[in-house]
Amino acid sequence: MPQKGMEPYLVPFAGAWTLEPAESHGSHSACNVGADGELDVFDAGRCADGYALGLAVGRRFADVIRSRMRQDLVLLEQLLPFASTAKAAPLLAALQAANRERYPRIGTSWWALPTAAGSRSSTKEILPFIPKEGGDHGREEEEEEPDGDCSDVLIVSDSTAIAAHNEDGNVALLGHTYLVRATLPDGLSFTAYTCAGELPSCAFGFNSNGVAFTLDSVPPVNDEIVAGAIARNFVSRDLLEAKNLEDAMHRICSPGVSVGHSYNLMDVRGRRIVNVETASGNRFAVHEAGATPFFHANMYRHLQVKQVQDENSMSREKRAAQCSVDSKETALSLLGDTADDKYPIYMTGQTLHTLCTVLVDLDKKTMAIYKGNPKNGEMALVLPML
Structure with a gap:
């Protein structure tokens, strides 16, 4: 289990990544934002620490997080395959160490969790270092992930x-x-x-x-x-x-x-x-x-x-x-x-x-x-x- 005081949304299970089942914590409501979906408003209430906050959010939105991860092609096709390579190990370790030192209270155990969580929270910090087909690692003409405008x-x-x-x-x-x-x-x-x-x-x-x-x-x-x-x-x-x-x-x-x-x-x-x-x-x-x-x-x-x-x-x-x-x-x-x-x-x-x-x-x-x-x-x- 992650260290208290941290802020994970995903929790490890048997060396893989999974989500704890949804439980009632805090209050929530929903409002329609256009015809494409709803925007839930979740009030986690007073949280004892960052860990309690992250756990409450993870429990409330377990199904939504699973759904997003299943549809996230950048995560599935680039981040996770790269994270399992020897080349990724020092980069992920350095990211974890730097952010743990800078933000000990907020959620740096995110990086101690499965790579699905850590990688997706630092996409822009990882994608530029994934080797490209043909060895074009240093290309500068195009954006790595054109999905955040x-x-x-x-x-x-x-x-x-x-x-x-x-x-x-x-x-x-x-x-x-x-x-x-x-x-x-x-x-x-x-x-x-x-x-x-x-x-x-x-x-x-x-x-x-x-x-x-x-x-x-x-x-x-x-x-x-x-x-x-x-x-x-x-x-x-x-x-x-x-x-x-x-x-x-x-x-x-x-x-x-x-x-x-x-x-x-x-x-x-x-x-x-x-x-x-x-x-x-x-x-x-x-x-x-x-x-x-x-x-x-x-x-x-x-x-x-x-x-x-x-x-x-x-x-x-x-x-x-x-x-x-x-x-x-x-x-x-x-x-x-x-x-x-x-x-x-x-x-x-x-x-x-x-x-x-x-x-x-x-x-x-x-x-x-x-x-x-x-x-x-x-x-x-x-x-x-x-």
């Missing part, structure tokens, strides 16, 4: 203070996400959108200290990725415990990360939004949102990093520059835009799909989740943040 619009003016976010992902994630609410021993509570079988959250969340965030992946070339360093999902899980905006920035900028990321951080009480781009080598750059709308897709905007030229992101950025955004309604309309047939901002493709759209309103201090295309304005759920 997102779009954000940030505005802070005298009349409007919002962050609007499309959570995009592989279509296989439909029906395999949920919201987790939890209260930690010190009284801090958080709410986090979570992909089945992963740490909360690789997408968006907020806590009772008035810190909120949305996330956008970015595509550094392989030479910019450090093997065996800090994994992004542990950083964002740690971010859920931030005391304030300054502490949030410290948590995402101080670790020596393996792969870069883009964070849209919100100080709900202070009515501030900042975009922070990070990269390996302790590099980061900060852009404070103002009255001029700031659009972020999945390429670095202001940190100088060698990156993959992602046509999808570039097309979305070009389209966003053509649209006028000055309100919640126009921000949602932009995130619902489908003018580009090949690379729409609102995605309903066979591979990439907009799982949900979120609007954080710092004046109302709410996070709203929308059904279907957000330009229709149909809210599925409104969460008070304070």
Whole structure:
């Protein structure tokens, strides 16, 4: 059994991976998010430690996690086969050691669990090091895993203070996400959108200290990725415990990360939004949102990093520059835009799909989740943040 104080969702059984049967723990409800599925809201209540939280979530969503793992082709066809090779052993050991040392309370026993859990929580940190057919390990022209695109619009003016976010992902994630609410021993509570079988959250969340965030992946070339360093999902899980905006920035900028990321951080009480781009080598750059709308897709905007030229992101950025955004309604309309047939901002493709759209309103201090295309304005759920 994993060490107390850790945060596993999967538990080992006879040297393989399995899931404990579902049990009643905390409370839950569901809201429809578009015609493709439901979004469960699970309140784990007050948890004695990270282990209790992870176990409660694993029990509640056992069937959903199993289903996601069965359909996850990246896990089944790339991560798990690689994890069983001699070449993978030192990389996985280094990842485990680095993250265990940095985050002893959060869930680094994840890596002591079967590779299904550990590998899927650090996909971007592992995929670049899987040998490619033909020995093309160092290729830089294409992204390793084109299933994690997102779009954000940030505005802070005298009349409007919002962050609007499309959570995009592989279509296989439909029906395999949920919201987790939890209260930690010190009284801090958080709410986090979570992909089945992963740490909360690789997408968006907020806590009772008035810190909120949305996330956008970015595509550094392989030479910019450090093997065996800090994994992004542990950083964002740690971010859920931030005391304030300054502490949030410290948590995402101080670790020596393996792969870069883009964070849209919100100080709900202070009515501030900042975009922070990070990269390996302790590099980061900060852009404070103002009255001029700031659009972020999945390429670095202001940190100088060698990156993959992602046509999808570039097309979305070009389209966003053509649209006028000055309100919640126009921000949602932009995130619902489908003018580009090949690379729409609102995605309903066979591979990439907009799982949900979120609007954080710092004046109302709410996070709203929308059904279907957000330009229709149909809210599925409104969460008070304070």
